[in-house]
Amino acid sequence: MTTPxxxxxxxxxxxxxxxxxxxxxxxxxxxxxxxxxxxxxVVMLYPFWVMIFDSLKTEAQFLAGKGFSLGSWKxxxxxxxxxxxVLSSTIICCASIIxxxxxxxxxxxxxxxxxxxxxxxxxxxxxxxxxxxxQAILMPEFxxxxxxGLTSGYFGAVIVYAALGTPFSVFxxxxxFRGVPDELIEAGIVDGLGYFGVLWRxxxxxxxxxxxxxxxxxxxxxxxxxxxxxLFIQNTSQRxxxxxxxxxxxxxxxxxxELMAGSFISALPAMLVYLGFQRYLVKGLTMGIDR
Amino acid sequence: MAEITFxxxxxxxxxxxxxxxxxxxxxxxxxFMVLVxxxxxxxxxxxxxxxxxxxxxxxxxxxxxxxxxxxxxKDRDVAMVFQNYALYPHMSVAQNMGFALKVRHESKxxxxxxxxxxxxxxxxxxxxxxxxxxxxxxQRQRVAMGRAIVRSPQAFLMDEPLSNLDAQLRVEMxxxxxxxxxxxxxxxxxxxxxxxxxxxxxxRVAVMRGGQLQQVxxxxxxxxxxxxxxxxxxxxxxxxxxxxxxLENGADGAVVVLGAQRxxxxxxxxxxxxxxxxxxxxxxxxxEDVEVLSGAEVAGSITTRVxxxxxxxxxxxxxxxxxxxxxxxxFVVNDAGAVVTRPSTLVAKMGPRAEVRVGDTLRxxxxxxxxxxxxxxxxxSLRQA
Numbered sequence: 001m002t003t004p005x006x007x008x009x010x011x012x013x014x015x016x017x018x019x020x021x022x023x024x025x026x027x028x029x030x031x032x033x034x035x036x037x038x039x040x041x042v043v044m045l046y047p048f049w050v051m052i053f054d055s056l057k058t059e060a061q062f063l064a065g066k067g068f069s070l071g072s073w074k075x076x077x078x079x080x081x082x083x084x085x086v087l088s089s090t091i092i093c094c095a096s097i098i099x100x101x102x103x104x105x106x107x108x109x110x111x112x113x114x115x116x117x118x119x120x121x122x123x124x125x126x127x128x129x130x131x132x133x134x135q136a137i138l139m140p141e142f143x144x145x146x147x148x149g150l151t152s153g154y155f156g157a158v159i160v161y162a163a164l165g166t167p168f169s170v171f172x173x174x175x176x177f178r179g180v181p182d183e184l185i186e187a188g189i190v191d192g193l194g195y196f197g198v199l200w201r202x203x204x205x206x207x208x209x210x211x212x213x214x215x216x217x218x219x220x221x222x223x224x225x226x227x228x229x230x231l232f233i234q235n236t237s238q239r240x241x242x243x244x245x246x247x248x249x250x251x252x253x254x255x256x257x258e259l260m261a262g263s264f265i266s267a268l269p270a271m272l273v274y275l276g277f278q279r280y281l282v283k284g285l286t287m288g289i290d291r
Numbered sequence: 292m293a294e295i296t297f298x299x300x301x302x303x304x305x306x307x308x309x310x311x312x313x314x315x316x317x318x319x320x321x322x323f324m325v326l327v328x329x330x331x332x333x334x335x336x337x338x339x340x341x342x343x344x345x346x347x348x349x350x351x352x353x354x355x356x357x358x359x360x361x362x363x364x365k366d367r368d369v370a371m372v373f374q375n376y377a378l379y380p381h382m383s384v385a386q387n388m389g390f391a392l393k394v395r396h397e398s399k400x401x402x403x404x405x406x407x408x409x410x411x412x413x414x415x416x417x418x419x420x421x422x423x424x425x426x427x428x429x430q431r432q433r434v435a436m437g438r439a440i441v442r443s444p445q446a447f448l449m450d451e452p453l454s455n456l457d458a459q460l461r462v463e464m465x466x467x468x469x470x471x472x473x474x475x476x477x478x479x480x481x482x483x484x485x486x487x488x489x490x491x492x493x494x495r496v497a498v499m500r501g502g503q504l505q506q507v508x509x510x511x512x513x514x515x516x517x518x519x520x521x522x523x524x525x526x527x528x529x530x531x532x533x534x535x536x537x538l539e540n541g542a543d544g545a546v547v548v549l550g551a552q553r554x555x556x557x558x559x560x561x562x563x564x565x566x567x568x569x570x571x572x573x574x575x576x577x578x579e580d581v582e583v584l585s586g587a588e589v590a591g592s593i594t595t596r597v598x599x600x601x602x603x604x605x606x607x608x609x610x611x612x613x614x615x616x617x618x619x620x621x622f623v624v625n626d627a628g629a630v631v632t633r634p635s636t637l638v639a640k641m642g643p644r645a646e647v648r649v650g651d652t653l654r655x656x657x658x659x660x661x662x663x664x665x666x667x668x669x670x671x672s673l674r675q676a
Contacts, residue, residue: 186344187377191391191438192365205381 055261062257072257079258080244082265089240092154093222096161097215100169104214108173109199113185129167142231156232161222169214176210212280220270241266293355293445294320295478300350302336310336312502321476325493327483333502334482335450341480342371342448355445370439371448375455376431378423385419388437409440412471429460436471447479465492486526498522520670523575523663529608529638531575535667538572547574551615552593557659564664564673575663581639584654592656597649598636607645610636611653
């Protein structure tokens with residue numbers, strides 16, 4: 001008599017078919033987590049839904065609470081120069097982030113990999129600048145930038161944003177580079193590179209998650225900021241979108257659907273940047289911490 | 292290709308941490324020199340000074356006859372293999388291997404040719420397009436070697452390159468590295484804490500301890516004629532047995548008194564060693580030179596008790612205590628200041644089928660041709676050159 005190859009040994013069928021208590025507990029936990037995350041997602045996405053829903057109405061349809069139209073979208077550009085303001089926001093954001101990254105990268109590399117006197121003290125002083133709120137230094141900065149005559153273009157705002165964002169980037173890059181093995185740097189040096197060569201050809205390519213993290217977080221912060229744009233860009237044709245929307249909402253007759261359309265346009269780039277870089281975010285924020 | 296010379300090289304970290312102390316060492320052209328010693332002995336610091344990654348506090352270091360104390364690492368023309376390989380994670384194997392050549396602005400064809408040749412030597416041809424993370428530990432190690440080879444440097448510097456590999460792969464790779472080094476004939480300084488690597492790979496081995504060079508010699512001479520207690524205890528596994536005793540003049544010549552037991556010293560040692568009767572001495576005997584006797588008491592043997600038994604398959608290691616006059620165990624007194632941990636027992640090797648149990652009383656005899664004598668206070672060998 002032969003035993004079938006696939007025959008299950010006796011006594012093992014029961015446990016194989018009935019779910020074990022531990023597995024059931026895991027499933028219940030996951031279901032609860034899913035419900036909580038769904039709730040959080042609804043809370044986060046509801047404003048976007050309101051923005052889109054209300055922007056697809058005319059003022060009359062909005063007040064009546066029924067009907068849809070693209071009228072507010074068509075009228076938006078005649079109310080505020082949306083294209084120009086989005087362009088201004090983009091220029092300010094990109095220029096500021098370039099400065100922040102270009103300063104933060106070598107500074108972080110130096111603080112994490114080079115040994116020099118007082119490096120810890122200087123690092124702490126720079127990082128402590130993260131604790132200073134914008135409002136506390138706004139007036140002195142405004143006075144200085146005005147005295148330098150830099151409020152007519154983008155330059156003044158870019159300087160202020162770069163000054164505000166650089167301490168964070170220095171902190172993040174330093175933390176990130178501490179996780180990069182010293183031997184990698186030394187291998188580059190023995191292979192014939194100087195410190196700038198090591199930074200540019202070896203460190204920057206593996207610092208993409210950190211660069212992405214700084215870019216996303218600073219982009220969101222700068223793009224959404226109103227105060228600096230309002231104060232440091234005096235030329236109305238160079239206003240960023242946040243200032244444009246503030247002006248729109250402060251008008252005597254504010255069209256809510258047009259404001260919603262403008263707000264959606266304003267929110268969209270930050271969302272796209274976040275979605276584009278989000279896979280690097282966690283790695284960029286956590287590398288170096290677990291060491 | 293070139294020779295390397297450390298001449299009184301010292302490295303002091305901070306104000307008083309003397310990592311390397313007055314190191315004088317010559318590595319001939321094409322020679323495979325192994326720096327070995329326990330953690331913190333200064334071997335890696337010596338290598339890093341050679342690579343230019345650490346500044347030299349005093350002394351001179353020359354490569355190919357040129358003093359390189361103030362020469363930048365990139366201008367020293369040395370290639371280094373690191374402990375964790377330090378492969379560039381964003382580059383392929385071919386790019387990793389050719390990177391130093393690219394930095395030197397060599398032509399693409401030349402880089403491809405050299406990388407191809409090195410890959411063939413290292414059996415990496417099929418992996419040239421892979422990233423390091425897609426390779427096994429042994430393959431990564433070979434890429435690190437390849438990165439050094441393509442440069443055709445004056446010297447190879449290797450900092451414990453096998454310590455991250457498993458035991459089997461380590462055996463394979465140490466043969467591989469030795470093969471490649473002999474093939475290329477480039478002066479190599481290899482740092483390890485593993486004395487088996489040192490014994491099997493090096494043309495000569497330099498043993499370091501506490502920043503100081505203890506002895507430099509061929510592996511076999513180092514094993515047969517250790518310059519001091521430290522080298523005797525560090526080289527060899529299990530390490531040499533070191534027994535403290537008193538040296539006395541007996542009826543038939545010198546004897547070493549080990550507790551209640553007396554061990555006759557063969558007369559030939561009087562000529563080859565500066566024994567100086569009447570003082571304390573450390574007698575060294577390798578485990579393979581301890582013969583376990585069966586049957587009646589034999590002249591020149593001592594009585595021991597089995598304290599521990601380690602069956603290794605091919606052999607059994609027995610850890611023995613010496614018995615005193617009352618028949619109670621007395622453990623071997625070791626050098627308390629030694630960095631190397633040594634057993635407090637006498638270790639002997641027995642055949643794999645030997646019938647021996649813990650608690651058994653064994654008589655053992657030391658091979659009279661294989662005694663080592665060291666000064667009890669300084670640990671220096673009493674052997675006259």
